[in-house]
Amino acid sequence: MDLIQNIYEMTALGELIDAPGTVLMLAISFGLLYLGIAKQYEPLLLVPIAFGMLLANFPGGNMSVLTEEQIQGLGMLDLAKEHGIMNLLYYALIKTGLLPPLIFMGVGALTDFGPMLRNLRLAFFGAAAQIGIFTVLFGALAVGFDLKEAASLGIIGGADGPTAIYTTIQLAPHLLGPIAIAAYSYMALVPVIIPLIVRFTMTKQELLINMKEQDKLFPNKTPIRNLRVVKILFPIVVGTIVALLVPSSVPLLGMLLFGNLIKEAGSITERLHKAASGSIMNASTIFLGLCVGATMTSVTFLNQQTLLIILGGFLAFAISIAGGIGAVKLYNLLSKKKINPLIGATGLSAVPMASRVANEVALKHDPSNHLLQYAMASNISGVIGSAVAAGVLISFLG
Amino acid sequence: MDLIQNIYEMTALGELIDAPGTVLMLAISFGLLYLGIAKQYEPLLLVPIAFGMLLANFPGGNMSVLTEEQIQGLGMLDLAKEHGIMNLLYYALIKTGLLPPLIFMGVGALTDFGPMLRNLRLAFFGAAAQIGIFTVLFGALAVGFDLKEAASLGIIGGADGPTAIYTTIQLAPHLLGPIAIAAYSYMALVPVIIPLIVRFTMTKQELLINMKEQDKLFPNKTPIRNLRVVKILFPIVVGTIVALLVPSSVPLLGMLLFGNLIKEAGSITERLHKAASGSIMNASTIFLGLCVGATMTSVTFLNQQTLLIILGGFLAFAISIAGGIGAVKLYNLLSKKKINPLIGATGLSAVPMASRVANEVALKHDPSNHLLQYAMASNISGVIGSAVAAGVLISFLG
Amino acid sequence: MDLIQNIYEMTALGELIDAPGTVLMLAISFGLLYLGIAKQYEPLLLVPIAFGMLLANFPGGNMSVLTEEQIQGLGMLDLAKEHGIMNLLYYALIKTGLLPPLIFMGVGALTDFGPMLRNLRLAFFGAAAQIGIFTVLFGALAVGFDLKEAASLGIIGGADGPTAIYTTIQLAPHLLGPIAIAAYSYMALVPVIIPLIVRFTMTKQELLINMKEQDKLFPNKTPIRNLRVVKILFPIVVGTIVALLVPSSVPLLGMLLFGNLIKEAGSITERLHKAASGSIMNASTIFLGLCVGATMTSVTFLNQQTLLIILGGFLAFAISIAGGIGAVKLYNLLSKKKINPLIGATGLSAVPMASRVANEVALKHDPSNHLLQYAMASNISGVIGSAVAAGVLISFLG
Amino acid sequence: MSDPTSQAFVILLVGMITIFSILALVVISGNVLIRLVNRYFPATPVRTSPVLRKEPTFSPSTLAAIVATVEWVTAGKGHITSIQAVENNK
Amino acid sequence: MSDPTSQAFVILLVGMITIFSILALVVISGNVLIRLVNRYFPATPVRTSPVLRKEPTFSPSTLAAIVATVEWVTAGKGHITSIQAVENNK
């Protein structure tokens, strides 16, 4: 009898029976694994998040992330000893805000600003498509979130994973799990969301606007005679502007532009580029995913807030896309040279998926209307846009 | 005169004369380097361990790991300042229990569960071959180890380096050096130990049992129609079972199965797989090896306990192998379809060396008796077996 | 009005106006980026240093490294929360002295001791060419540096980046920025400095000394029959000697020799070699560069000390080169077999640039006088020489 | 609670029972898994890519066109702008 | 300072104004940059290496000779002794 008691106490069965929510959490993590692996929704993040969630929801495993109140006063060594490696990784790498900037360095090292430089004007629409971030603020306040939580919810509308996570760590770390999942899920759902919003906001005529023909009708772009030099100077110049005007976005944008600089500097910094876009970024992605997943236990996840975040996140996405489309329509009212409003839709970011989807939508209406390279311009600028938005939010509320 | 005094004080010569044991430690580290490089005994671990030992045994170098009592109360920064980078690495990465799970993630990312899935039944013998872990407990208690130390000694019989190190960190960190060396040395000596035990426990007739012929005589395995899907679901299912029943083994097995999942998920998580099996695992191996080596100074290493650990480790290995063989013999008594007891011998793990050796032994007696793929089944399941054993030990004694 | 006030407070414009030195710092970082990218002066270090400097000089970005007094008492988590990720990285990786040894491990993993082993005698001149380190001490004391600062300044004459940084971290961390920049800049300027010193110290006749002909005239070298075994044993033997005599140089030289050992051990430790020379080294270089750059704000950098360090660093380089040349001249007085004094000039290290330059200079005077392989011998030994010098300085003053 | 030796005996029993139970469960659930997969996801014969299923939004030909365009835009740099580039570049 | 909703309104205004300003500056400075580069660094037609300019101390032929010698000395190991090896090994 004693022996069986011993065995039973060692297992997590007792805890499972006490906390039936855990079973639901397991089901959710299985669902996320299905979405990540079978449906290929942002698998690089959703698979680690889902597995981290799976591991975290067996209490005896010591693999769930505790709140700052629960670990208060512990140094790193004691933290690991008492609460295991997930808390060590979370508090050393995530809570300190380290990994999102490191991942942004990798994103920068993989980003080609070429399409944006070739159609710089379109970058402007990366601003309009951040409107969802701020409008959702009001709704979130109305349903009971406080301002910091509302801002973290709104940033989902920036359609940029590391930015959303970085902002949430600074403003409302207790919501990290649902916000990360909403952000990555909706980014993966961009092939569904953009066509949906487009159907309600764009006319057939607008969908047929052909960017290349407009370029031929109104040729006014400055040709770039030495793209390599421009690409090297661009991150330095942008870095200086951003650092001057929104210093609080520097940890994100500064690292993005540094990553881009060591890419564009070419073979002389190839070693650094390899580390930034390879080992550092990949390891950071693993640890970020596992730790974000490990923050979600039934206590922290199974509540009304999570549902509201899922709903609010969708609204933020939808409003951002509509905002981008609206801005192009406004421009078209004032200009002879027309722009396809799909270029505005891609301004929310979700690079490069949004551009592909916009291109796809355009081709459906006119098989010769390839606007991918134009879409990439506003698409990439949307990354800068939401990082600036994050900087503003953190600067006001952090 | 003063100048010479100055020079003399700077060198480690004085300390060498005061502590003649150091010379012996140098000799041991040279010996380990010889085994690692010339004899190729687990060089990936033994070379860093030996070099860490070499560096640690010159007191002025500040490269030896101190006990927790000696560093008590120091934060990471002060620890590095006062006691050097080896203590920083040891207390940040090893003592926190971080590196063994990270290495296990890499092991999982390199493990193919295919052979085990094709002969699932044989996985059962990975359980029997853990018996050495627990039987050595009694002997260790008898010669004066306390229960935690005895458990750390016993886990050597699990024939799995990261598992042994993880368990020892949790239960008896002061024995980390000798236990790690014993574990890796005996794993390297598997080509000697398995034939030795086989000679005393198996008959010629048993050695000639041909698994493929038995398979033809008694065909009853379910064919696998979609190996890829099974391989993706397997780590998730196993992870859930283990987490439910032995949560304390989750840091090890959870990471192993996560590593395996990102391998089997294919190209969509290729970046994560590359990091887990490449940069993270390799860097972890370097730091683990150097730090384990740096724990061994003449004071901590040159004593009777070390000799008893070397002896007890061998016994644990031997009993585990014999246990696996015995379990197969028992099975053969009850079943018409016979299994070659070498399949039991490989259950202790030491993947994939043990399987190769078992195959080699079988081929010596019958050049057509290729049983490698069968041996791999129990061999891989032995990794799970010893990680579960570690979980039980930590749960009871940790 | 309020809105504009809000925006203005968020920007760094106010701070810029208050601290006009910041504008100069931006100009300096642009200059360093120009040197690093366009002029290819040590781009792997200068580009991250310059970008780190750029990011650090916008106060609101929280990206500049603070002094130990300013962060006193904070643990890692609070440090990151209050002072951002650069301070976290700096205090966790740089201030603890961790990264220079890790980079040295990578340097060792990329170093081939072959040329040195083939001309071991020439290694001796790697000692003479460290004289600049110590002679500059006196000048530095004379202009007002204290002894620790003077030693950090002097070590620039060792012409080895990680060694200079490691020593400065231990002795005078407040001077880290200018010393790192001076060290890497002068290493990049070796193609200018060596010919300059050679012009003032060597005769035409000396420049024409042909090493290969001397080898034919006085053949006395022991042939190496098994280079592979020698190369494996060499780092072990040298490690033992150094650890015994200058234990304080072990963190640097021990890691260098460990890196070399896992290179020479061949395929059995290939995984470790890959990590040491790849992901670990490259990531360390990025973080070292960014953090060193982030230590330089107008307050810490724009002062007389920086100018004196720039000047003193040049003197240290020049004296080291002249010392190496002088030692060869002295040798030539006593020996029939002559050595080209350029071999002495390369003893300061700056591997392998110095060797290439020396070879270039020799070829200019005699197009058949290829002395590259001879130069590499003293060149590599100069790395050991300056690391030993660092050990002596730290042992006396640390 | 008790003397070390009897505690060791309890550990021996609990340990071996647990290991056998876990591996038994692994064997059983593995077999169930194989049968379920055999029934519901039988072999998909010709398949070069290891990925389970493609995002259905893009037809292969369109995808090829997009990839080609992207390569042209980025002057053949291969990886385009973000993590997701990996997805369709295989 | 004020109630959350009006604070949210300020954030909305400041946020969108800032984003528009920053991206406007990015567009403007990008265009200025392109014009400046077009004027002062016009295209360098034939160029295989992505590096801006080579260290002028070495003539290409000498460089080739050095590299060949180094490879001979190091028995074709490729990377020679230090970080700098990368510079001339491209």
Added chain:
Amino acid sequence: MSDPTSQAFVILLVGMITIFSILALVVISGNVLIRLVNRYFPATPVRTSPVLRKEPTFSPSTLAAIVATVEWVTAGKGHITSIQAVENNK
């Protein structure tokens, strides 16, 4: 102990003596090493693998058979199950 300048003088002396001694020892021990290796491990003429000596347990042909079998079992995935795979996969 003493004024900085005279301390600097001691450091100069100790430093240069130490560096010379160390490098002298490196030169001497290196030469001894070369002679010892020449005597006890003279050149092993034809050798493509950089590894000193193979684990003697496996004959090369058997090894090839094993490797082939493993590759077959794992459907040519190359790396098999663990770190040790590297050893014989070179």
